[in-house]
Amino acid sequence: MVSTDVSAPAAATPWESEDIQLARVRQFVVSDIVAAIGGLVMLAVFWFVWQPDWIWVVAAPVLFSLSVLTYSLHMLRQRRLSAAVVAVAASFWLVMPAITFVLPPSFGACALATIWPVLLATPYVDRATLRFLAYVTFPVSLLSLAFSLRGDPFGVEETLGTTVMNLCLVGIGITFALLTLIMIWAYNSRLQDTLAGLHESNARLAANERQLEEKVAARTDELESASAYLRAVIENLPQGLVTLNGDGVVLERNAAFVDQFALDATEISLSEFPEPLQELVAGLSSPATNAAEPTSEEPTFVSLTRDRVGKASGTRITVAGGGTQDNIGAVVLVDDVTAERQIDRMKTDFISTVSHELRTPLTSVLGFARIIQRRLDERVFPNVDTNQRGVERAMRQVESNLDIILDEGGRLTNLINDVLDISKMEARHVEWAFEPTSLTDVVDQAVSATDALFADSPVSVVVDLDPDLPLVSGDRERLVQVVINLLSNAHKFTESGHVAISTSRAMASDNATASDVVLSVSDTGIGVAEADLPLLFERFRQVGDSLTDRPAGTGLGLPICREIIDAHGGTIDASSQLGVGTTFTVRLPSVEAAGRVETSHRFSAGRNSDDDASKLLELFSQQPLVADERPRAIDPENDGRPHVLVVDDDEGIRRLLRDIFQTEGYRVSEATSGEAAVHLASNERPDLITLDVLMPGMSGIDTAIALRTSASTATVPLVFISVLDRIPGPSLGVEAHVTKPIDTDQLLTLAAKLVTRAKPSSEDVVVVNASAAVLTTIVDGLERFGYERADGAATLHGSSASPDGVRLVIANSSTDAGYPEINRWVFRRGNDELVVIAFETENKSKHNRAEELHE
Amino acid sequence: MTTTARTVLIIDDEIHIRALLEQTLEDLLDDGVEIELAEDGQAGLDAVRELKPDLVFLDAMMPKMNGYDVCQQVKSDPATASTYVVMLTAKGQEIDRIKGEEAGADIYSTKPFDPDEILELARQVLGLE
Structure with missing residues (x-):
């Protein structure tokens, strides 16, 4: 219970083990036992000589204290230091008052002796035990004092005689003096040990320190050589390099940097940097909050001295700390790109010149061929006597040869245009007109532009556009160019079947977010071997055996597509299966803020069908087809x-x-x-x-x-x-x-x-598969817009109704029943456009039906 | 429609292109149109000032004086400003188009051109349709 005070340190010190402490206390206990036995022997002598009455008053406590001391030894063996010390003290507290009781003159020595256990305990026991010892020692000393005040109660002096009496006192004195000496000796050795320990610790400390110093020196050497190496690398870098700390303060710059900007070599300050560089540094100083954020800033171009141009790129220096990246500084590298720029410009100039030099003779070739063709057709052939042998065949040959010259000339022109196009894009000389663009419009335009191409071939185009597509940030003309390229490419390699073009939202995956827009063009053509897929986007590559099935084209269409899509921050990929077909997939990031495509005609007819049907009518009024024809009907x-x-x-x-x-x-x-x-x-x-x-x-x-x-x-x-x-x-x-x-x-x-x-007619609108409630609302609304209700059912079930003249179909896309009908009409009506407004009775996103179906 | 003879001037340093344009426009001779040729920018500018043609086909890249400068001079002189200038160039780069427009060309045509289109254009400009 005494030792629960944990804050009090057990006397164990680093340089004195518990074993040593136990040994010291044991020495004292043993010397006490020796003293007690000595006292008992003296008492025995008294007994035999004088047989005094008081002998038991002393002998009993001494015997008892002897047993207490034995108990103390026992405690020491159990390594219970505090208990042992308390037992030693108890043995003194028993004996000392007894001696004073019998021999009042021995009070001085006895009083001192009662204090010894406290002195003894001081270094070994905890504070609470010490306090306990002091509290008990005080009354015991007072008791001895009280006893000493009484003359000679037992007449010891009479019995023993003054001499013996004095001898006894001297003996007691000597005993305690010896005990004191032992204690002093114990203290002294303890002090010696402590000093020795201290000394040893110091030596160990010094050795450690020396070792540490050696290590530091070694590391410093290593660092110095590494840093010298780095310095040499940095200083001899042809690029200018500057390092900054986390606050954007310049730490170091190399000679090339100083030279590039003609800076004062002794002054280091951010303010003397050119402005684009300062902006770059400012961008780098803003902390990268998470690991996903790029550690580098976009390179920026800065003008250097002597009319040179530098490309400055910056990288943050970060350390991982507590889940975030701490920005501890930045490195800016300035590359002199004057030569590259020059070469770039030379290349562009070269291509421009070559293209000019090629076009001029091409103009003559094509132009004269065309004139020859015309003259032959208009003036020569009508006057040729075709009855002569071989003349007609020669005429046919001349005609077809001229066609070849014109065709090939046209191909050459396209090639030159493409080469010019791609080299401009590669040299980044193209000005992109980015704006929020509807991919639906882009596809429409491209499909229209390739109409003629597919008109004469057995291959049909199938368009499936997601009406909910978000806008993309794009250069409309260039995107149309891409889609036209893909469509004509598909046409080129497809002999029968169809070419399908579709748009959709991307599935979220590793390299795409759900906000991406996907456009795919797939054909049922000859396909591309897996090994050849990567070659598709290389310049002047036309995959396959070009000797046997030499396709028309420049071989630059797909590389141009890729350049364009790259510039849009998108991707273009191809997948294919030989003999089955090829699919090109274009991914473009959408403009999230730009909202939805205007041509989104989707809505859902839920429980409150009146509400949704009026939405449909609202939509209707926006349709030029319907809204614009109404005023004409009532135009005075x-x-x-x-x-x-x-x-x-x-x-x-x-x-x-x-x-x-x-x-x-x-x-x-x-x-x-x-x-x-x-x-x-x-x-x-x-x-x-x-x-x-x-x-x-x-x-x-x-x-x-x-x-x-x-x-x-x-x-x-x-x-x-x-x-x-x-x-x-x-x-x-x-x-x-x-x-x-x-x-x-x-x-x-x-x-x-x-x-x-x-002209609008009563047959112009057909509603397919609408529920009675929705149908009523639509028909009522249409009547308000000047449409007349035809006799009979307005709903079309089955194929009995005649769809001729139908220009607008409103269909319930929740069931597929309406669609085969619509497709049939479309086929029946050839190229004519049929506008279909689809609505759903549930929110079904998978029914992403097109509003406009083209044959 | 005036009855005075109409003149078309072809300014190009390439002899074949001159011949091509001349032959292309040959049909116009029946309508009383005169076709004149000039083989560099300076000669072309002199010819414009002297002949006051109705229509000029002007090559962009020529020795002595380039087509843009010729065009600018023609368009800035009130005496010749009404001349219809067709700029012909092989480049077709956006910057050239802008240069041509700044110089005041009425139409900008890229080589290789279609002779039929050129003839139709000439007919329209000269009011011969």
């Missing part, structure tokens, strides 16, 4: 006659067309330029527009694009009237193309067909 100026807008800069042609159309009962407006046409068309909403192609200012093609992209005129049928026989009509959404000289009958037939098609 519209006298029922179809309205044609004639656009031509030539007065003669305008007059001719006006006569043709007016005779047939058309109302005719005229525009002399593309700009006027766009203005007039949006105000008057004609039923048909005829467009001249070559006009000063805005060309017919530009006008067509402007008309098609404006909501109010997007659906008005367009007819090109031109001398040219090759115009990109289908890609611009132009319905027809009439060549000059004008065939009146052909033009009028065409116009009649187009004007009728554009």
Whole structure:
């Protein structure tokens, strides 16, 4: 219980083991036992000589204390130091008052002796035990004092005689003096030991210190050589190098850096750095909060002295600490890229020059070939006597050879354009016009542009677009170029089957986030061998046996695609199976903030179908197809006659067309330029527009694009009237193309067909698979928009209803039942466009049906 | 439509290109159009000032004076500013297009050009359709 005070240290000190302490106390106990036995012997002598009465008063405590001392030895053997010391003290407390009781003059020695155990205990026991010893010693000493005050109660002096009495006192004195000496000796040896221990510790400490110093010296040497090595590397780096601490304070810079910026070699300050470098450093000083953040900043270009250009790249120096990366500084490396830049410029100049030098002779070759072709067709062949032997065959040969020259010339032109394109992209000389772009629009445009390509082939294009696609940040023209490239590539290698183009959101995976947009173009063509896949995107590589199935093209289409997609921060990959087909997958990061694509026509008809159906109607009113045709029906100026807008800069042609159309009962407006046409068309909403192609200012093609992209005129049928026989009509959404000289009958037939098609009729809208409630809402809404309800059921079940003239289908996409129907109509109606608005009764994202299906 | 003879000037240092353009526009001779040739920028500019042509086909890269400078001079002189200038260049780079537009060219055409388009364009500019 005494030793529960843990804060009090047991006397064990580093230099004195517990064994030594036990030995010291044992010496004292043994000397006590010897003293006690001596006392007993003396008492025995007294007994035999004098037989005094008081002998038992002393002998009994001495005997008892002897047994207590034996107990103390026992405690020591059990290594219980405190208990042993207390036992020693108890033996003194018993004996000393007894001696004073019998022999009052011995008080001095006895009082001192009662204090010894405390002195003895001081170094060995804990504080609580010491306090206990002191508390008991005090009353025991007082008791002895009280006893000593009484004269000679037992007449010891009388019995023993003064001499013996004094001898006894002297004996007691000597005994205690001896005990004191023993104690002093014990203290002394203890002190000696302590000193020796101290000495030894000091020596050990000194040795350790020496060892440490040696180690430090060795390390310092190592460091010095390493640092000298590093210094040499850094100093001799051709690049400028500067290190900064975490606060952006410059620590070191090498000679190249000082030279690059013509700095004061003695002054080190961030403020004298050029501005782009300071910005770079500022960027680096902002701490990288997590490990995922790149430790490097984008390289920046800085101008160096002597008109040189440097590329500065910075890297943070970080240490991992508590799960985060602590920014302890940064390194900035400035590379002199003047030479690279020069070479780059030389390369670009070279390619530009070469392309110029190639184009000039090519112009002559192609131009003259074309003139020869024309002259032969117009002037020579009609006058040749084909009856002569071999002449007709020669004519055919000449014709086909000229075609070859023109085709190959065209290919060469494309090749030059592609080479110029890719070298500009590689040299980063392309200005990208990034803006939030709808991939749906991009695909639409590309599909239109390749219409002609697929029109004459048995291969069809299947389009499946996700209407919920987020916008991407992209250069629209370039993305269209990519999709056109992929489509024409697919066409090139596919002999039968189909080419499918689809868009979707990416599945989240290791290298993509769910916000990515995926566009894929797959074909059912010849496929590519697995080993050849990586070669696909290499320049001038056309995979396969190019001798047997030499495909047309420049071999630069896919590399250009990759350059474009790279510049967009996206990826392009190919997967293929020989004989089965190839799939190209493009991933582009979306513009999250830009919100949803406008053409998102999805909504869901849930429990509150009225609500959702009115959403559908709202959507309807945004559809130019429906909304724009309504005003025409109630237009007071519209006298029922179809309205044609004639656009031509030539007065003669305008007059001719006006006569043709007016005779047939058309109302005719005229525009002399593309700009006027766009203005007039949006105000008057004609039923048909005829467009001249070559006009000063805005060309017919530009006008067509402007008309098609404006909501109010997007659906008005367009007819090109031109001398040219090759115009990109289908890609611009132009319905027809009439060549000059004008065939009146052909033009009028065409116009009649187009004007009728554009007119809304009661059959124009078909609702598929709607529930009764939704159907009622839609039909009511449509009536409000000026549509008339046809007789009979408005719902289409099965194939009995006639879908001819249908331009808009509203379909419930929750069941697939409506779709086979729609597909059939689309096939039946050929190239005509069918607008489908799909709605769902549940939120089913897997039904990502296209709004617009093309044949 | 005026009855005065119309003139087309072809300025190109490449003899074949000059011949090609001349032959392309040959059909216009029947309509009373005159075709003149110049073989470098300086000669071309002199010819423009002297002949006051209605239409000029102008090559961009030429010795002595390049096409952009010729165009600029033609367009900045009130006496010749109404001339319709077709800039022909082999480059087709965006920067060249901008240069051509800054010089005031009416149309910018990239080599190799289609003779049919050139003829149609000439017809339109000269009002011969």
